[in-house]
Amino acid sequence: MAIDATGARRGGAGLDRLFFDGDVLILTGWTCGAATISLSSESRLVPPVVRVEVERPDVASAYAFSNPVRGFLCLWRAPFPKGAELLAEAGAGRRKSVALQSFPSSDLEPDLNRILLEYVAARGGLFDALRDRPDLTRAIAWSTVHSAQPGGPRGHIDIMKAVADAGGLCVGWSLGLADFFLVDDTGACQELSGALRWNRPDIVEGFSPDYGAECAEAGFLQALAPTAKPGTRVRLIARTGDDLVLIHERLAEPAPLDAVGYARWAFALPVPPERMVERFASHDGAVLRRLVARSRQHGKSEPVVRRIGPVLEAPDVSLLIPLYGRFDFVDHQLLEFTEDPFIKERCEVLYVVDDPNIAQPVLSSLDRWWQLFRVPITLVWGGRNRGFSGANNLGLSVARGRKVLFLNSDVIPRAPGWLEALNERLDENGDFGLLAPRLIFPSGGLQHDGMAFEFEPNLGVWINDHPGKGLPAPKAPAGSIIERPAATGACLLGRREDFLKIGGFSEIFLIGDFEDSDLCLKFRRAGWKVGVCPDIELTHLERQSFGIIGSGEFRARVMLFNAWQHQDLWGKTLEELSGEIWVE
Known part of the structure; x- marks a missing residue:
């Protein structure tokens, strides 16, 4: 024409x-x-x-x-x-x-x-103009060439790992007066204007003579699109004026497939703690959510259930006790249970094995425990590690009691009769959906008398607080119930039908933290109160199995990830409850 x-x-x-x-x-x-x-x-x-x-x-x-x-x-x-x-x-x-x-x-x-x-x-x-057309975006990005003009845009992809159909992370640096993009070989394009940025002293030292103030916050972390997978080729592209420049390209390496394994790798990347919540919201929070959800899709086979001792037809309470890492506390608990007629005669004790490494030793200990303590026991083994929420939900699916007590293996009774009193108090107060006892450290200081919610401005997230923790426990009137915003899942009693109505524990959290407060908030949303009975005291050794999972910085970042998820679900409610007066 x-x-x-x-x-x-x-x-x-x-x-x-x-x-x-x-x-x-x-x-x-x-x-x-x-x-x-x-x-x-x-x-x-x-x-x-x-x-x-x-x-x-x-x-x-x-x-x-x-x-x-x-x-x-x-x-x-x-x-x-x-x-x-x-x-x-x-x-x-x-x-x-x-x-x-x-x-x-x-x-x-x-x-x-x-x-x-x-x-x-x-x-x-x-x-x-064509960024919404991946096929054409790919053609444009793959037609670009390197340009090493003095003062032009510079950058490098240092680390890039991905999980198929979940996404991944890209970490690197870029500087210069340009707009930067990541484009993978499917044409998926991500602008680095939304990347998490921080200062890289090595870049400042190496490039400040030529780029000056442009070297500030050159480091970046950017989530990869869900289309990315191991072997995906990703290009770092700079848009400068009317031109596109290829800065660097790299193949994505395999990231750990397991949610905890992925977290161990990803949380070690150099992002300041005060930027972690921002990072989860904009980058790898979505990837971790996909991996956690994927882990729940496996292992749907029927659990192994073994019982020893007389089996009650209709127990008053089912005690659900997850076991992970350590199971030596079982002897201490059973020693106290054997002195408690209510537990021996009217309850069922279920230990839920949540660790493949201890499954066989625990199953082999069943006869020994029966011979030593004469407490009827049910062992439940789900074939894999499910985490705190998953283990408790598995136990809930097996439990037959009218009520259910979620109990940590490191919570030790101090005297008989505590569960019977807690059970009766819940029966007498139908407006309460959950009741917890007071928990005391072995040293005698207060560990738990209910939870409150506190906003941590330096981290940008709501956290769970235990007011009075470590202080001498205040005197408690006999028979009292104090309403609290939430209570710990280390020892928490409720009606089994109510747990089933609200769907049990949410299984979106990583390893542990915030599952119990999430459960309490679901009960409150359904119209029930949450309370603590401070005159009923048990000893809590607290988090004895978590040392196996990890400590220090990794545990702190796991807590922040779970706090971010908790806040994402309950932000408005947390703000409202923070205004409640903590009444003794």
Whole structure:
């Protein structure tokens, strides 16, 4: 499709390439003098989304035009107006038009790369306009080349790992006056304007002579798209002016598939603690959620259930006690249970094994425990580690008691009769859905008298607080119940049918933390109160099995991840409850 003047050679127009797939129209060609090529509909011109002009000395030489010749690239996006047509005009009534929908398919350009090679200056504009089209974005990003111009954009992908169908993380650095993007080989594009940034002293030292203040916060962490997987090639692209520059590229390596394993790797990346909540919200929080959810989809087989001793037809209370890492506390608990007639005669004791490493030793200990303590025991083994919530929910599916007591293996009774008293108090106070006793450290200080919620501004998240922790326990009136915003899951009694109604524990949390407060908030939302009976005291050794999982910085970051999830679910409620007065 071309019109040119054959006399004075002063004007003309021509079309070189036409890319059209129903959604995107890209037109390249040339004009001379007053000649134009445009998209028109009902006698009006439809402006392009992108228009780029370049010199075309080849056309000027071939046609010997006396006027300057300009090459052009124009892009339009659907929806196209009804009756749209390509229109070429060169003055003096010389015009030619072709309806857009009737353009011969044989004349269409099937390969966008040929256009990109001819119109390098248009890459930036096309990249911006076509970012919602991964197939075309990939073609544009993969047509870019390295540029090492002094003072130009610089950067590097240091670490990049991914899990198939979950996503991953990219860590590196970039500097220079440019917009930076990550584009993978599927065309998924992520702008680094939303990346988590921090200062990299090594970059400041190496590049400050040339880049000065631009070196500040050069380090970045960016979540990869869920389409990323091990082996995915990702390019770090800079958009500077109308140009696109390839800065660096790297293949994604395999990240740990297990949620805890992934967390151990990801949490060790160099992000300050005060930026972790921001990081979870914008980057790898979604990846970890997918991995945690994926872990719940495995191991649906029936659990192994073994019982020893008389089996009650209708127990008053089922004691659900998860075992992870250590099980030596079982002897101490059973020693106290054997002195408690209510537990021996009217309750069922279920130990839920949640660790493959101790499954066989625990199962082998069943006969010994029965011979030593004569307390009827049920062992439940689910075939894998499920975490605190998953283990308790597994036990709940097996429990037969009218009520259920969730109990940690490191909580030791101080005297018989405590559970009977807690059970009766719940029966007498139907407006309470959950009751907990007071927990005391072995040294005698208060460990738990209910939980409150406190906002930690330095971390940007609501955390669970145990007011009075470590202080001498205040005197408690006999038979009292004190309403609290929440109570610990280390020892928590409720009605089994109520637990089933609200769906048990949420299994979205990593390792441990916040499952119990989440449970309490679900009970409060359902209309029940949560209370503590401070005159009923037990000893809590607290977190004796967590040393096996990890400590220090890793545990702190796990806590922040769970706090972020908890806040995401209950932010408004936490703010409301924080205003409640802590009444003794």
